[in-house]
Amino acid sequence: MRSERGVTLKDIARAVGTTTSTVSRALNGKPGVSPALRARILEVARKLGYTPHAPARSLALNKTENIGFLLHKRQSLSPTSFYGEIVAGAEAAATEAGYHLIFSTGNSSSLPKILNTRVIDGLILAGCEFGARFIHRLRRRGVPLVLVDNHLESLEVDCVVIDNYGGAFSATTHLVRLGHERIGFVAETLDNLSFSERFAGFRKALEAHGLPLRDEWVATGEEGDRDGSDNTHYGWVAMRKVLASASSLPTAVVAANDAAAVGAMRAIKEAGLRIPDDIAIVGFDDAPWAAHLEPPLTTVRVDRHSMGRLAVRRLLELLDGKGGPPVEIKLAATLVVRRSSGGEGEGGGKGKSLFASEKTT
Numbered sequence: 001m002r003s004e005r006g007v008t009l010k011d012i013a014r015a016v017g018t019t020t021s022t023v024s025r026a027l028n029g030k031p032g033v034s035p036a037l038r039a040r041i042l043e044v045a046r047k048l049g050y051t052p053h054a055p056a057r058s059l060a061l062n063k064t065e066n067i068g069f070l071l072h073k074r075q076s077l078s079p080t081s082f083y084g085e086i087v088a089g090a091e092a093a094a095t096e097a098g099y100h101l102i103f104s105t106g107n108s109s110s111l112p113k114i115l116n117t118r119v120i121d122g123l124i125l126a127g128c129e130f131g132a133r134f135i136h137r138l139r140r141r142g143v144p145l146v147l148v149d150n151h152l153e154s155l156e157v158d159c160v161v162i163d164n165y166g167g168a169f170s171a172t173t174h175l176v177r178l179g180h181e182r183i184g185f186v187a188e189t190l191d192n193l194s195f196s197e198r199f200a201g202f203r204k205a206l207e208a209h210g211l212p213l214r215d216e217w218v219a220t221g222e223e224g225d226r227d228g229s230d231n232t233h234y235g236w237v238a239m240r241k242v243l244a245s246a247s248s249l250p251t252a253v254v255a256a257n258d259a260a261a262v263g264a265m266r267a268i269k270e271a272g273l274r275i276p277d278d279i280a281i282v283g284f285d286d287a288p289w290a291a292h293l294e295p296p297l298t299t300v301r302v303d304r305h306s307m308g309r310l311a312v313r314r315l316l317e318l319l320d321g322k323g324g325p326p327v328e329i330k331l332a333a334t335l336v337v338r339r340s341s342g343g344e345g346e347g348g349g350k351g352k353s354l355f356a357s358e359k360t361t
Helices: 009-016 020-027 035-048 054-061 082-096 132-140 164-177 193-208 233-245 258-270 304-319
Strands: 066-072 100-106 122-126 145-148 158-162 183-187 218-220 252-255 280-282 299-301 327-331 334-336 356-360
Touching (some): 009 020, 009 035, 020 035, 066 082, 082 100, 082 122, 082 304, 122 132, 122 304, 158 164, 158 304, 164 183, 164 193, 164 252, 164 334, 183 193, 183 233, 183 258, 233 258, 252 258, 258 280, 304 327
Parallel strands (some): 122 145, 145 158, 158 327, 183 218, 252 280
Antiparallel strands (some): 299 334, 327 356
């Protein structure tokens, strides 16, 4: 195959000192090439300016070498946002495998245009805003599909998820071990799958330690007017409701995510209360800025970059016909102790190493 610049596979093979078939396998992400040799071939191809002709390549390989990444339009995609880091991990894994990541946003009312134009080989669907009905519509189109931060109860579709339940259980237990008995929970909403799983873990931890779950210590901020793109506003609204309605205030609060924790911290400070002296707080996600808050935020760390990488790797297995039954890849969520909870952590917090577990049907 000749590129637009005239560089051929034979040119690359001659420069590396290998065969054209080995070069072809390396460039197409096929097995049978050592990592070191593949890296050498890719580097030489880059230096020589090798650029395969895309339409001819697609016809020859019977694939586009494009992976779609669909995110709900209400989510943020800044580089440091939750899904922004997932996209970065997915893009890195796709590039390493010789694929391109085509990004699109949408909602559950219509199928993405990238499906209609047949420009992708498979699709990563990110976020729990996409419901089961929409996912089933995608499946009926026959496109290989991997969910990220979402799953179906029956495990009909491959997915990469967080141990939301276990992470929230750990965060709540941390507060209990610090001596707290009155613990609240704030979130944007409990209709979100991830947030509801975190609330379930919180509730189970209270039950396991014989502590009460009081309705006035649980609040959501979904009905609050959102301040532009500031998603911390929901936590502020929710925490103000707790402060206003509770006959006795909680001494600690678990927030469904770090954005809600930031809003709750603002409401606590505005009420003239101190963190963690009057109310301790724990978030979830370990956003890049969590360690730089005042006080630094105790939170539950999620390896978002690995979520993206694992999703692409699983999708590539499906594309190669090696998928087998649907798999749930669950990443552990690790507590990172900093000063907002009154624990002994400072600054960055070390936490425990992450691992991923797999469950199949």
